[in-house]
Amino acid sequence: MGKDHQPKHRQVARDLRRRAAVRQPYERLLIVCEGEKTEPQYLREIQQAYRLATAHVQVLHSHFGTEPQQVLEYALTIFKEGDRERGFHARSFDRIVVVFDRDEHRTYHAALEQAAVQNGKLKNDNGIVMPLEVVASVPCFEIWLLLHFEDIFAPLHRHAAIEQLKAHMPSYEKGGGGHWAATKARLSDATLRAERLASTTTAYDGIMPYTTMHELVSRLVHLKD
Numbered sequence: 001m002g003k004d005h006q007p008k009h010r011q012v013a014r015d016l017r018r019r020a021a022v023r024q025p026y027e028r029l030l031i032v033c034e035g036e037k038t039e040p041q042y043l044r045e046i047q048q049a050y051r052l053a054t055a056h057v058q059v060l061h062s063h064f065g066t067e068p069q070q071v072l073e074y075a076l077t078i079f080k081e082g083d084r085e086r087g088f089h090a091r092s093f094d095r096i097v098v099v100f101d102r103d104e105h106r107t108y109h110a111a112l113e114q115a116a117v118q119n120g121k122l123k124n125d126n127g128i129v130m131p132l133e134v135v136a137s138v139p140c141f142e143i144w145l146l147l148h149f150e151d152i153f154a155p156l157h158r159h160a161a162i163e164q165l166k167a168h169m170p171s172y173e174k175g176g177g178g179h180w181a182a183t184k185a186r187l188s189d190a191t192l193r194a195e196r197l198a199s200t201t202t203a204y205d206g207i208m209p210y211t212t213m214h215e216l217v218s219r220l221v222h223l224k225d
Contacts, residue, residue: 026223028124029057030093031216032075034068034100036061037175039141043099045180046220057220058088068100068111072118075132079122091125095133097216102138102206103158112136112203136203137211144213145169145179147193148186152209190214 033039043059046052060078064070075098082090098115102108112134119132137143140158142165149168156164166172169182183190194214201208 026052026056027095028055028093029095029097029219029223030075030079031057031059031097031099032071032078033059033061033098034066034071035141035174038179039099041175041177042141042179043216043220045177046217049180049184050221050224052220052223054086055088057223058086058093060086066100066105067107068098068105069107069114071100072098072111072115072134076118076122089125091123093124093130094128095131096122097133097135099135099141099213099216100137101140101158102136102203102210103140108136108206109204133216134203135212135216137213138203138206138209141211141213143209144190144194144211145172145183147197147211148183148190151193152197154209155207156209187217191218 031043033043040059040061047057047059060074062071062074064074064077075096079093079096080090082088082092098111100108100111115132115134120129122130122132124130139156140161142158142161143152143156146152146161146165146168150164162172162174169179172179191214194211197208197210198212201210203210203212
């Protein structure tokens with residue numbers, strides 16, 4: 001191959017243009033949910049709306065059970081072993097996100113503590129230390145949808161949260177679909193309300209209304225940015 005006789009500054013500028021033209025792949029997320037339908041369907045609707053390829057975003061439900069520790073263990077197992085049926089290899093992610101509710105779960109606090117211990121200790125297939133995040137909702141996922149419509153200041157049972165949500169979304173049913181489409185216009189309001197809750201309590205409290213679902217939604221919405 002002949003030598004490139006362009007001046008050095010032109011070669012550098014050309015190389016920079018070539019690098020800029022190469023589209024950088026976006027973050028690879030493994031999201032494992034407690035629920036089998038409601039949360040995965042909601043997140044997959046966002047995934048579809050923003051055309052996030054399954055090569056980069058995998059939304060699964062826990063096959064080990066619905067207890068928070070089981071959700072966490074399933075996420076760690078899938079990350080370490082991969083899944084041939086779904087077409088991804090071991091450790092082929094840049095971030096693990098586990099999604100579960102406070103509800104009446106016995107292992108809620110244990111799962112929070114175990115996730116905190118594991119966070120920053122896992123390496124992916126590129127040898128990079130990656131985060132493990134918990135998206136917890138108190139008392140349940142419906143608190144996130146309810147925040148699209150009103151402020152919540154006091155503790156409430158999951159049944160009450162669902163009934164209050166149905167006042168705004170009469171057709172709401174657990175396991176149903178279309179929840180992203182029904183609420184996305186109010187996303188900024190829900191985010192502000194969730195941030196206010198997070199400024200006054202934490203997931204560890206487990207009593208006061210709380211969710212970090214807004215952080216996961218924002219990550220998905222802006223994943224390609």
